[in-house]
Amino acid sequence: MRIVMLGGTGQLGAILTRHSRRKGAQVTVFGREAFSSPEQLAGGLEQSDVCINLAGRNVNCRYNEANRRAIYNSRVETTRLLNHVISSLKHPPRVWLNASTATIYRHSLDRAMDESGELGGNEPGAPECWNFSIEVAKAWEEATHPTRGFR
Ligand SMILES: NC(=O)c1ccc[n+]([C@@H]2O[C@H](COP(=O)([O-])OP(=O)(O)OC[C@H]3O[C@@H](n4cnc5c(N)ncnc54)[C@H](OP(=O)(O)O)[C@@H]3O)[C@@H](O)[C@H]2O)c1
Numbered sequence: 400m401r402i403v404m405l406g407g408t409g410q411l412g413a414i415l416t417r418h419s420r421r422k423g424a425q426v427t428v429f430g431r432e433a434f435s436s437p438e439q440l441a442g443g444l445e446q447s448d449v450c451i452n453l454a455g456r457n458v459n460c461r462y463n464e465a466n467r468r469a470i471y472n473s474r475v476e477t478t479r480l481l482n483h484v485i486s487s488l489k490h491p492p493r494v495w496l497n498a499s500t501a502t503i504y505r506h507s508l509d510r511a512m513d514e515s516g517e518l519g520g521n522e523p524g525a526p527e528c529w530n531f532s533i534e535v536a537k538a539w540e541e542a543t544h545p546t547r548g549f550r
Pocket of ligand 1: 405406407408409410411412429430431432434453454455456457469472473474477498499500501
């Protein structure tokens with residue numbers, strides 16, 4: 400099985416790559432350079448079986464304007480580009496797994512949040528940066544939705 404690991408040079412990518420190789424997969428790892436052009440991305444993905452996209456500027460930083468832009472673009476714009484490229488491939492990967500975040504859910508102490516959890520946003524008293532993270536998460540997931548012509 401041929402796996403393409405985008406955003407694979409980071410913490411999760413290293414763990415997943417090690418695990419997948421132990422299981423016998425052929426893993427090609429890319430960092431941010433993979434997103435420098437649609438052609439480059441397409442070249443890496445054509446004929447692959449699985450695409451795993453973990454790209455995203457690390458959130459362990461101050462949430463100033465520049466870092467917020469980087470947090471958003473490195474997730475949402477890269478995923479939009481990936482969506483566009485996958486939909487244009489002759490032989491797209493059969494499976495595309497994309498990173499997301501539990502931050503999309505409301506902050507909850509009353510119940511666990513799983514796939515049937517409630518989306519967060521504008522809870523009374525929540526700090527503004529929480530809403531920013533939730534908006535990033537929603538846009539990030541939205542960017543994976545099928546585009547016209549997606550197979
Ligand atoms: N770690 C966690 O506990 C956790 C929990 C929930 C969600 N996630 C999500 O899972 C993903 C991977 O997390 P991680 O902990 O492995 O992160 P990480 O160690 O910071 O690795 C980030 C990856 O994203 C790439 N990247 C950074 N800036 C980029 C940009 N501007 N454009 C395109 N790619 C960029 C990096 O490539 P370079 O090597 O080129 O910098 C690297 O491959 C992230 O999207 C994160 O939000 C992580």
